[in-house]
Amino acid sequence: MCKGGGGVAGEKGIRVLCSVIGAGQWSEVEYLFPPYYTVKTDFATYALKRFLDDKGTPTDTVVIFGVESAAWAIVDKYLPEAKRKVIPEVKYQREVDDAFRTIKEALLELGPCTLVLDLTHGYRHHSFFLLLMGVYLSMLGRLELEAVYYAMLPWKEDRAEFLNLKPFLVLLDTVMNAKIFKGTMHAVGISEIRSTIEEERNDLGRRNLIREASSLYHIEGILKGLEELDTQLSVNFTPGIAKKAAEISQRTRELLPEVDKSYPYLVPFLESISSDLGALGELSQRPLWEMELEYAERCLRLGRLTSAAINLREGLVSWACHRWSGCPERKCESEGECVINGREYRERLTFALDAVARKQMVIPDEEFLQCATLYNKVSDLRNKICHGYLGHEEGVTRGRIEKKLRELLDSLRETFKGGRP
Template identity: 25%
Template sequence: MLHGPAGLGKAAAIGIAWLYRRLYADSARGGAVSIPPSGDWAVTSPEHLLLTSLGTQLREPPPLYALGDQERKSLFAPLALLQLLPAERRPERVIVLATAKAADTSFPRFLEEAERIGVPAERCDVPDVATTADLDRFFSAIADRLPAGCRVTLDVTHGLRHHAFLFYSLALYLRSLRGVRIEGAWYGMLETGTPTKPIIDLRPALDLAEWFHAVRLFRDTGSASALAELLDSLHAELEDAARESGEKAAYSDAGRVRAFAKRLRETSFAYASALPLELGLAAESLARVVQQDVAAGVRNRVPLAGELARHIGAAAKSVAFTERPPGPQWKERIAPTNDEFERQLRLIQQFVTRDQIPAALGAMRELIVSTVARSVDGQQDWLARGARERAERRLGALAKLSQRGGAAPLDENERWWGKLWNDLTFLRNKFLHQGMCPDEVGHPGPRIQDLLRRCEEASHRPPPTLGGGGGRLLISPQGQSPGVLFNALRAPGLEIDRCIAVCSESSRDSVQTAAERAGFSGELIPLVMLDPLRGAGEIEGLVKSAENELLRADEVVVNLTGGTTLMGVVAQALFEAARRFERSARRFLLIDARPSEEQRREPWVVSGIHWLDPDPRAKDDDTDDER
């Protein structure tokens, strides 16, 4: 039977659908198709094979086939092709697909002619594929004959109509699975009414399948690596053509394709790495490259090149910076505007839609940090390490307090932010720590959509403030030396609004006395230790009881001088809690150079102080260190 232009038939449709699911649908989801590493391919066969198929009828006299300006007579188009191809493109041996009938009628004549021209040929017995049960036997028979990494040229002139489509589809599958390289696909046009039967190159049909696969991957996953690889091959072809022609326009076309591939790779890397700012820059560059007219050399080689360029350009613009930030320190010029945060939200929406959960959760977390950092440190410092750490501490404090329910001194907005941070970091940590936790990590289901909705809502909510309004709070131990609290309250340069005095039952009375001698009229809060010498177990409860006072403070200053050792430990623990609640907090020591006896005799003498910490309100311009 001669191969003609009629319909595929049921078996062909079944086979192509099967291969489509295996190759395209599975790989678009990131599974099923496993590609061996290049090192494995390097040790496999580089053999060049001609894969063809035979029918049961022969044309007499032998047709005259033509390729370019060369002609050959042959009963079989693939054998004419072998004689017409340049030596460097000629396969070394032939694999012939033959049904039982073709094996008896056509293959003996084929083998005789192949031997006459000195080409090794072997028969590959295949079923007619009348049912789906025959399909696997058909594919397995061919796959067993194609070594990994080999080169294959196809000739689809003869044989059953659907065989051509089936082994063409299988060749595409093996190209992905085994690294089989398709060198060409040829068809002898026996149906022409002319004496000469041209052999035409069908490789653009193979390329169409590759471009289709690459575009689908880009559309479904955001990965442009497959497109970039195809453009690399196209660039090589265009450069070869430019060298042959010597035309400047041809070199220009090749250069534009190379730039296109480079921008695609940069964009694909930034997207896969979930880097919103780097992606904005790369996508902006890609969008500018795509805006150029499609080169003539590209239109001739890439199917639907203009539509492909428009599709890529639209995808790039959706996540690109509206304006390109200039200079090597370009991040310093990115302002945390609402437009910028909306651009990042669009990227997060793509991650969620494509089920790229770790990327979505990581980008959500950083967007929330950016939102709070902007409110804390303003437009200029939102990327600085210190600004982002302060935002994280504020969110962390809100999250911790929101878990206490009504007992925590939070308003409705602060509780909303605290719960968002709790839910987001809990789920994000499971994925970003790669599931290294006791619980099994699975798909978050509707929780990811809920988090996305709340991240969108965050841009319209007032940023959290976390307490404040209570002025400067002093924390100081008070033991048996009444002058300690007196000096802390009278420290030069400090105006104290409220005071927590860490004391014992025996030193409690001296707290009021010291405050009166210092002329302090603000709120005085004794924090009494039951056992100031051995009561280490009291520390956690004392800190918790003072948390509301810490939250009320705008600034906390902590004296570490005086009292027992454990009183000093409590003061340090309160300092650390203040920092966790994003309070501006500093520690100091009292310096009194007088002899001890004189200090006890005259306790109401103002001493000096030594600060242990810099002012945390000082501008933080550290943008480079990693958190």
């Protein structure tokens, strides 16, 4: 969970338990790992290592950070094999940089690794630094941050339950992915989130928390839909994009109250995605050519120039096909999609448009001639973009391409005269 790009992303390497300790002495506590596993000890990191080993996910290395005067004796007692890393107390701003370097270098020395953090015993700000560095390096793809634990000991009690803070890692991932979706209309990182949700669901099932597990199952369905949507976005299947977006948005709105009760960490992400998809899904109620033009404009605003060019060309073809092809079903207007054999109509029509534009064919229809001229301009720009401007002398600059796309978009809207041929 909480993976990033670059570096060693995808390489798990060794499993590392990483902890911090402060000074002083601790009393023996019964550490609980829900639902039943307990360990009595005065060192939380040792209890966590026992738990991980016994549940079949042992760690290869233990790394512990602390100041010079930290309670290293307890490390010698329980985990003498642990690697010690001394960090400054961080009383002053300049020591923040030193702590940053020490923690960063210690984690990077491990190479590709899967990291489990224990934030129980250290000074509060040291635990905070360790967590920040773990998240930071995982986002860069330098390690995989698998879990974060903290043992909560209530005042004057001798039993502390280990809290799994992993859902907050899900929260961080989903915030990033929601931002990426808003900026690019690509639903990235969904498979990793689905994997984490599946693990959580299985854990809830083992604890007989059926209602919560059922809620996560429905969330997995939404995430699977987002993966399908991402495929459609990648290939510019505009009718499918609009319909899938509307479907996911509606399903998400229906599930939000239940999700809020059982797994609230995903609610902000789902609310954001639902809002964006709702606006995209509204296009499904419009004729195909309008849908494609509106989607082209969205892509143009987001800098997705290839998708914008493709949809401009397809939008013009959809409008012209409805106007002149003789297709009897005309689903492009009534249902916003092309019939199964519509490809034949579209290919014949584009052949005619191209031939008329190149003056290889003469058709005594002024409107068709204007459409063919516009089609030639749109196709020419689309082809340049899709073929990487190879063999063209003109420079490839975003401003120039966006200007041409905007001009063509305006011309198509004028040609469509309000969207009805």
